[in-house]
Every structure is written in C-alpha cells, then in structure tokens.
Amino acid sequence: MFSDQKREARRRYREFVEEGIFEGKRSDLTGGGLLRSSGGWTGLKGFRKAGLRVKGDERILGDSDFVGHVLKSAEEAFEEKYDLRARGYDFDRAVVRVAEVMGMTAGQVTAFGKSPQTVKARALLCFWAHRKLGMTTVEIAAKLNICQSAVSRSSKRGEKIEREHPFELIADKGIKS
Incomplete structure (x- = not known):
C-alpha cells in the first residue's frame, strides 16, 4: 500500500504513523467500521440517497476503497488456496x-x-x-x-x-x- 518495495513501504508507514500520533485521538478513527467512519446511520443513508455505494467491514478500519482492496486481496488468496486444493x-x-x-x-x-x-x-x-x-x-x-x-x-x-x-x-x- 505504501510502496512496492518492502523497505520503502516500511519507511513510509513509519512516517505515516508518526504523523498520526501528532493528530491525537480522532473520533472518526476510533472503534472502526463503516458505520462510525461514515457518521453513523444518518451518514450511510446520505450515501444511499446520493447513489453512492460504499464497502465496509467492521473488522477493517479504513475508507471504502481501502476496505475493498483488503477484502479483494483476502478473497484472491482464499480462492487460490481453494483452487489448489480442488x-x-x-x-x-x-x-x-x-x-x-x-x-x-x-x-x-x-x-x-x-x-x-x-x-x-x-x-x-x-x-x-x-x-x-x-x-x-x-x-x-x-x-x-x-x-x-x-x-x-x-x-x-x-x-x-x-x-x-x-x-x-x-x-x-x-x-x-
């Protein structure tokens, strides 16, 4: 996510975390899940009315694109294992x-x-x-x-x-x- 090279990705991730520490605790990042990060049920209804589809999973903290990417990667790995076993x-x-x-x-x-x-x-x-x-x-x-x-x-x-x-x-x- 931060780079294709492992060393560079780790360096950028460390910088990202260090920058986040200075921001302190943010309510939109506490507790995880689509419901909280989008502003509750009202926010989700607003997305629906606007015709926007968002992907969420309470186990993964992040915006819709990030959650979608993580779930797609996990699904691909699962499908590969299943295909090999089959x-x-x-x-x-x-x-x-x-x-x-x-x-x-x-x-x-x-x-x-x-x-x-x-x-x-x-x-x-x-x-x-x-x-x-x-x-x-x-x-x-x-x-x-x-x-x-x-x-x-x-x-x-x-x-x-x-x-x-x-x-x-x-x-x-x-x-x-």
Missing part, C-alpha cells in the same frame, strides 16, 4: 512439484542435509506449503522433522527464490504461485 494439491504433490522444478527427486527435497540445492528446494517447499496451500508452519515442521522456526525462516527464503525464478506450483495452467 486440483488435488497437498503437501506430497507440492514435494513432487518442487522436485520437478529443481531437477531433484522427491526424496532429495525432504532429505536432511545442508547442501545448497536441498536447502533451496526445502525453502521453496515451505513457502508453497505455507503461503499457497495454507498449511501451518507447525504442520510443515512435523512433515519435514524440523522445528517450526526453521519452517518460518525457510518460507521467507522460499518467497525470495520464487520471486527470482520463474517457478510455478501449477505447471499446467501457468498460474504464478
């Missing part, structure tokens, strides 16, 4: 796919060891299993016989690997995962 993708199939894209066997992907190729393959597997299939880091750790924190670190490395290479979890559809 196509039969699970941990074992992800292992096979990682082996294919890395030019290894499935056994090499899940093997103990610190060879650079194995570490890279496990990192990609952890990322796909966690972020794309929705598995918890605890579930993945149990399957790989490693600790949960190692899965978290590997998943972050796997995300970077996927960004740097044209690897796709689903090979037959061309969906970038």
